[in-house]
Amino acid sequence: MGWVALILALAVSLTLPQVVKAIEEPASEAKKKHQLSWWESARPSKPSPVSQLAYADDLRDAGRLIQASRQYRAITYAWPQSPEAAKAQYHYAQLLERRGKPTDAFNEYQYLLEAYAGFVPYEEVLERQYGIADRIATQPRHFLIFSYDAAEEAIPLFEKMIQNAPQWKRSVELQFRIARIYEKNGQYDLALDAYSLYQQKYPVSRLTESAAYGHGKCAYEYARENPNAIDLRQSAEAVLLSFLERYPRSEMAGLTRTYLRELQMAQASTLYQQAQIYDRFSREVSDQKQLRLLMTAARLCYQRVIDEYPLSRWAETARARISQVDQHMEQSRDN
Numbered sequence: 001m002g003w004v005a006l007i008l009a010l011a012v013s014l015t016l017p018q019v020v021k022a023i024e025e026p027a028s029e030a031k032k033k034h035q036l037s038w039w040e041s042a043r044p045s046k047p048s049p050v051s052q053l054a055y056a057d058d059l060r061d062a063g064r065l066i067q068a069s070r071q072y073r074a075i076t077y078a079w080p081q082s083p084e085a086a087k088a089q090y091h092y093a094q095l096l097e098r099r100g101k102p103t104d105a106f107n108e109y110q111y112l113l114e115a116y117a118g119f120v121p122y123e124e125v126l127e128r129q130y131g132i133a134d135r136i137a138t139q140p141r142h143f144l145i146f147s148y149d150a151a152e153e154a155i156p157l158f159e160k161m162i163q164n165a166p167q168w169k170r171s172v173e174l175q176f177r178i179a180r181i182y183e184k185n186g187q188y189d190l191a192l193d194a195y196s197l198y199q200q201k202y203p204v205s206r207l208t209e210s211a212a213y214g215h216g217k218c219a220y221e222y223a224r225e226n227p228n229a230i231d232l233r234q235s236a237e238a239v240l241l242s243f244l245e246r247y248p249r250s251e252m253a254g255l256t257r258t259y260l261r262e263l264q265m266a267q268a269s270t271l272y273q274q275a276q277i278y279d280r281f282s283r284e285v286s287d288q289k290q291l292r293l294l295m296t297a298a299r300l301c302y303q304r305v306i307d308e309y310p311l312s313r314w315a316e317t318a319r320a321r322i323s324q325v326d327q328h329m330e331q332s333r334d335n
Contacts, residue, residue: 042070042077049075049084056088060095069095086116090125102132106157113164126161130170133157137177151181166201176207179214188222213252216240220259230270237263268309272318275301279325292329299325 137154179194278298
């Protein structure tokens with residue numbers, strides 16, 4: 001029994017430092033992001049974290065917010081492993097909010113979650129981060145007599161919150177809002193990615209139908225911005241068709257069909273013009289092999305107009321052109 005006890009004690013002594021290191025590593029990584037600048041001081045005014053926290057609280061309650069901020073921060077540097085450090089960090093972030101420094105406050109709440117996970121009211125801190133990000137996303141900015149929207153500045157904050165708590169009750173909303181901000185700013189390529197990610201992560205949420213519609217609308221707008229990109233137009237058609245298949249009774253189905261028809265007419269026009277080019281060149285060459293290749297290509301494009309876009313205004317003309325191409329091909333064989 002003595003040997004067994006000795007072996008167990010030795011095993012614990014060998015593994016304990018590794019466990020402690022594993023616990024401390026995340027905090028140390030977070031600490032690297034929280035270094036003081038060369039001109040700042042974090043010297044505490046009291047001899048213990050308990051008395052220092054009480055002193056900082058008194059300064060805060062007296063309305064001396066800047067001095068209180070310094071004293072709270074001193075605790076996290078002088079006694080970072082103390083129970084008071086997490087409280088001090090929380091109070092420090094709250095004071096930054098009160099002092100009108102929302103982005104700094106958000107970052108300090110983030111440090112609180114990273115360095116003191118398990119010692120803070122996680123849900124409450126997330127709500128405070130959400131309040132900051134929401135205000136940045138919704139409140140207009142002012143410059144002289146002008147006001148402007150800067151909602152895109154909230155996107156990194158939204159993304160950080162989703163990363164903090166993927167299953168949090170507001171994460172679904174945040175991912176949708178990211179997509180909407182990109183869409184409103186006309187950044188359709190980024191909005192497409194954000195809407196697509198939303199549907200992958202939250203396929204049965206109450207906003208999934210709206211996200212699917214937004215995905216289709218952004219694909220349509222992106223294709224319109226790039227009229228020569230046939231692949232974008234075809235991709236947009238596929239996204240819009242997918243929406244109509246999944247939500248045929250949607251309130252947005254009418255608009256979706258309008259977008260789809262416009263893209264289809266543009267695609268039919270492109271195919272018809274392509275067929276005309278092959279058709280025209282075939283009448284200008286004398287080499288029989290090249291002539292047959294051009295006429296075959298023209299016939300295929302005309303046929304695609306008929307098969308894929310039968311209701312377009314080019315379908316009937318394409319049928320007539322196919323007859324002429326067939327006659328031309330017969331004449332070339334006879335010759």
